[in-house]
Each structure stands twice: as structure tokens, then as C-alpha cells.
Amino acid sequence: MPELPEVETVARTLAPDVAGKKLLSVFVCNAKSWQDELSADSISAVQPKILKVGRKGKLLLVYVEPFFLGGLQVLGLAFHLKMTGRLFYYDFPKEYEKHTRIVLNLENGQRVFFDDARKFGYCRFFTDRSAENWEFWKKLAKDPLEMAPEEFVLALQGKSAGIKSLLLQQDIVSGIGNIYADEALFRAKILPDRKAGTLSEQELFLLHQSLVSVLEESIAFCGSSIKDYRTAKGDVGSFQNKFNVYGREGQNCFLCRSPLQKKTVAGRTTVFCPCCQK
């Protein structure tokens, strides 16, 4: 399940192979995976050079030489991997596979595949106007790594909603999904269903610090591969071996040895330590 560390890793592993190359065309294998009223075909007419690969929240951004289209300045392609989306780079014209949804054709026959078994993910343009006319982009908050601790505290303190629910809302803080929400709450010793308003300023600072540390450590391990996630080179990440709680229900807490519990919080499977987390 690609969250911030996984998307960041895909961006970092994809960039060296595509930056500086011409994007000749974008082929859409599955119509629903292209979610833009502007046609992907317009790429063929421009064939812009790819400038860099970046990330905004869980969006992966392929920046190209800007060009005008429909009164907008296109800055690049944005991919949302959702649950099973993957991006792979091939240095030869590889045949499409069963789950290939979008193909980027680069110069010299090189290709980037957007594979997505469950078809939840999508690709579209991002433009100079995305902050105004793309609802998801417009509301997307900063991620914990780019947020000052004080900003994070301000965004959460006094809210009556549950803390885990808020961590998952991309318009409050971006990049966090089910895995890193549970892991950060464990590190901060906070129960997932605590109302945010009951958290002290100190607890919120600690939670921010926990998010930063768990995200940075995961990036250092190339993310977590539970099932589907791979880097752009097809490698697995290894942070799944460092989980304290995610997927460990019934097993003993590494700190206090009592069994970890599972329950549904904010509609998601949630694992926590009823002893360490308050």
C-alpha cells in the first residue's frame, strides 16, 4: 500500500532512468486509469523532455518541459498509486502485461509502465492551475516532513475527531496511510481512537516527531512491501521487517511483551498496544 515512503522511493528509483529523456507518447491501456478531460494524446504532439520526478503527498509527479494545452500550462503527469499501483522502468520496448494500465514511451524504446491490478489508481496532468481546479490537489496538505512541528500541532489541536482518523485525512496532513498511522501512534504511545482535542501539546509534538522518524526510517529501507509494492526497479522494500504493530495482532509488544490488539478505528484495521499506548 504505497504511502509516503513508498511513493518517495518510487520517485527516487525512477528519476535517474527517466530524467532528461524525451517523452514521445502516453498510451492508455485502461481508459479509466486516465482521469483527465485533457487527452493524453497531446503528449505525442509536443514530445516534451522529462525534467525530474517528485512527490506531493502520495502523488508521484513526473515533471516535463511545460507546454500549453486548453489554456493551461501542463507541468507534468501525476500518478496516484492508491493500493496496488506500481511504476516500472524498462530499458527496452517491453510487451504490455495483464495489469498494465498506462505506458510512457520514452526515446530509444524505453518504457515506463503503470501497472495496477485493482484499477483504483490513476494518472492525469498537473498544471499551473491545479491548486485551483483540481479538488484533490487543492486540499492536499503538507506532509509531516515539510511541516514544522508547530504547524502540525496547530492543524490537529482542539479537533474533536479521533487522532487516527485525522492522520489519514490528506487535507489535514498528507502522505500518511494505515500502516504509518499505526506505527507512529505506537511510537508516540497514543491510542488510535483518542480524540485529538484530548491530546496535550507535548503529545502532539511527540506524534509529529514519531511520524517524521518512522517515515524517514522507512525511506531509508526503501519502504514497506506487504504484497504489491515494489520500487521502480522491481525491488522490494524492507521496512515491513521493522513494524512494531502493523500486522502483528496477537503477537507480543516489543516493549512490554503484552499481546497487541486489533480493532476497527476510522473504518480501518488498527493494531495497537493497550498497555503502552494511552
Add this chain to the structure above:
DNA sequence: AGATCTACCTGGTTGC
């Protein structure tokens, strides 16, 4: 405002 439910999808696992 917030919580809960459903929809979007398919592959893998479990249970009969």
C-alpha cells in the same frame, strides 16, 4: 463536524 457506510476493483486466502 464527525462517524459510518458504500462504491470503486481484483487477487489472495480461508472455509466448507
Add this chain to the structure above:
DNA sequence: TGCAACCAGGTAGATC
């Protein structure tokens, strides 16, 4: 073996 039920989870949208 065959097959149905269920689960995984990011986001949008509807409803209470």
C-alpha cells in the same frame, strides 16, 4: 478440487 465469502485499503460521496 471447486467455489463462495471475505479481506486488503485510498478516496469520494451519501447519509445519519
